[in-house]
Amino acid sequence: MEQLLQGVFDGIALGSRYSLIVLGFVVIYRATGIINFAQGGFLLIGAFLTYNFSQTWGWNFYLSLFLSMIVTSIIAILIQLLLLHRSLKEITAGGFCLLIWSVSFYNGNTHLVSLIIGLIAGVFIYFLVRGLEIRFGSSQSNELPIFGSIIVTIGILFVIKQVVPSIWGFAEINMGDPWGFKIIKAGDLVFTHAKLWTIALTAIALLGFFLVNRYTKIGIAMRAAHFDHEAAFAQGISLKVVFATAFGIAGAVAALAGTVTGVGIAQLTPNMDLIVFLAFPAMILGGFDSPGGAVIGGVIVGIIQNLTKVYQPEWDLHWLGVGFDRVMVFIVMLVILMIRPYGLFGTKEVHRV
């Protein structure tokens, strides 16, 4: 019995990380209608920023965490603004500007000179692409298909995954451990401080999100945008602000999730974003568009994964292999999807023929 309770508790601690990650997915999905695979990238950025603030610069851990959440959300907003709702000319021109800037800087020019050269190249490319577009026409549609936007965010994830190690290196590093190995004992149950803090921080973040979503103006705007983009737009809601806010919130919760995942000894690696893929079953379980479902799905997935890990050796299931707990989650997800194709709490889509 103790074993079961302990397993459930550890599972909740694990699941609260998933909840945070999934909340980021759900917020962006509700506002913009795309799955943002770059969430893993935000998580990496957040975790490494916390490390940078608290270890390299020696600031207070909680202050670092807070700052890293803010910086990550700004980065997320920038990515959204710069990449996800732009036209052909702007993206090519911007890309060339950055490219020429960095090449010129590495060839020994100062930042100012490089920037000016880059800007000139960018303007040139802008008009070149515009000319080509007028000449040959453009097949760019205004709205990306679902699949397309998913792949775009995967592309962004690729880039972030390479940029982060180029700044902080590939090694496994210590983020520092504000909670150490302190434990609270209740009977035979062991609650480590780290896990309790993970749950507490998650709960605070989730509570904050739900209050914002329920009572503030921007929360109501986000819910309206989820309901119908055009209708919300017609009522005077700025979709740009809604999209940016969604990415901002997702960036902040990703930074928190990254930090609680990376805390401990040699836990912080550039491969940490893989946890995001384990969070997908949680999102599916809860349903894509339900923040409450995200939390419950995350906790359920955490508990299932942890209990599998605890009971697999006990029930002589070694032949299922090491790391079966992660696969188990996907199996449960498959079974639930066969019964309820839109997750436990997701909205059933109505298809018009």
Add this chain to the structure above:
Amino acid sequence: MSNPSKDLKVRYQQDLMLWRTPLLRIGLLTLIALYILSPIIWETFPVTKFLSDVGLTMTTLNYAGVFAVGAIGLNLLTGYTGQVSLGHSVFVGAGAYFTAYAGTTWDLPFLIWLPCSLLVGFLIGFIVGPLALRLRGNYLVVVTLGLVFLGDHIFRNWKSVTGGSTGVSVTGASLKIGSIDFRNLEIFGHEFEKSQSFFWLIWGFVAIVALLVKNIVRTRPGRALQAVRDRDIAAEIIGVDLLHYKTMAFAISSSIAALAGALFGVLQSFISPIDFGLLVAIQYIAIIILGGMGTIHGSIIGAFVLGSLPRFVENISRDYDLPGVSGDEGGIGGMISISSLNHIIYGILIAAFLLLEPRGIAGIWMRVKTYFKTWPFSY
């Protein structure tokens, strides 16, 4: 410029014809000539020294061919039927591991293990296919993503077959058809290298698969698949059996993927779970996006571009000393390492093509062609 009136089709058969115009027929002959002569040219003429310098060696072309086979299969599923699959690498892996096992442990001959590996892929696709009946859009994407993790787990843990995380050797699989052995090919007393004979083997399969899929998509089943892609409920109402066509699309696509896996196995001669991970699945998606969704030649072009890109970047940054890029694996002495640069270019290419030209290289080609065909009247 070509005479537009030549394009007027009077009968339906003309619309279905594969090689409609004389130009296309000349192109076909050129392709056949290139197919037969390429390995010999690569061996004999010094002109190809330049191509080899930028990374376009026989081996690179062979890998591109393997990717082309898999990408054509994925295009049948994603481009023509509209069922997004992030799990294509699992099907590829199943074919590769079956080849390793059947070729080495059972010691089957080439002409038996090859159809068997196709059958294995077919069966796996047949099991997975019905999932697509209940799930669509994002949910299907995530479920096929789950397949990758499931497959990876099996590849790592079914040690008797797959050799676990270390992998397994495929060198035992025989490649003999009658007296022709592709491992050491000898024609008229001249011995060819492995990479040359594999070129004939692999690109031969590319041609066969391309023709096969082209024939599927230009006839009745193909039209049914495209109807499913465009609006599956409407397709069902006009009499397309969704269960049948979705399952078949998955099964055929995954058996082609298994073929790609088998070829990949014998080409690389050693396979491990890393070769069939999420990155590879995304690579296949990238190929069909870059080449053009819903086109056969697009998948081949995409595979060619993305298959030779890594070597190209590698050789260029080695020879020309790009700013900020270090030759070292860990990225010492520069901002990023070559493999990082490769990944970044990959990501940027995928994102750029989707944002700017969702129909891929095939779409650009189409647009330029239309421009010249209707010249001087642009629209």
